[in-house]
């Protein structure tokens with residue numbers, strides 16, 4: 242899988258480019274198809290970033306991200 246920088250991820254925030262991406266544990270997932278991430282917003286959270294820590298505090302299991310397509314690794 243290809244790697245992307247934080248800046249490249251940041252552009253996939255649902256506002257600047259058509260793709261909507263979220264990173265969890267170093268993997269970038271494409272949540273563009275999710276109706277719950279429309280325009281890059283999911284409750285108080287925005288796509289285009291690493292949401293590993295925030296996902297731990299979500300009122301649902303972290304597994305929800307697993308059904309989405311992996312698009313690459315987030316460069317550390």
Ligand code: HEM
Nearest residue numbers: 263275276277283284285286292295296299300301305306
């Ligand atoms: C204020 C914090 C959050 C709230 C209130 C919230 C709420 C919800 C709710 C109600 C659902 C749908 C029901 C369910 O699957 O249990 C959902 C799904 C989901 N959430 Fe969250 N969530 C939060 C934070 C996060 C974070 C930080 C992530 C980071 C990746 C995330 C990723 C997802 C994903 C990928 C889905 C599945 C969407 C789909 O199936 O289309 N959530 N969330």
